[in-house]
Amino acid sequence: MSAKYYYLSIIAYKRGVHWQTNKEKPYHWLLFIRKGDDVRTADQGIAHQLHGMPGGFHYDGPENILDINKPVAKFLEVDIGRVPCEQLDAVT
Numbered sequence: 001m002s003a004k005y006y007y008l009s010i011i012a013y014k015r016g017v018h019w020q021t022n023k024e025k026p027y028h029w030l031l032f033i034r035k036g037d038d039v040r041t042a043d044q045g046i047a048h049q050l051h052g053m054p055g056g057f058h059y060d061g062p063e064n065i066l067d068i069n070k071p072v073a074k075f076l077e078v079d080i081g082r083v084p085c086e087q088l089d090a091v092t
Helices: 085-091
Strands: 005-013 028-035 044-048 063-065 074-084
Touching (some): 005 085, 074 085
Antiparallel strands (some): 005 028, 044 063
């Protein structure tokens, strides 16, 4: 029997342009652990991300995400690793 894994990705979102400078804002980044029937393509999972602004970031803990494709501003996604299913509690 082979081990089952959840895939870990880093995802970037576009945040639009700054209202005053009209320059594109920096990307928003999050780490995402895919869960579901097909762990390679599942849209649901657990996200780890920082919220706030420079000088005032905070981490609220893991977030359950039902559809990683929302908001539609998702720009880039790269698989960076795997988490064995039996070790999921260590990263959530």
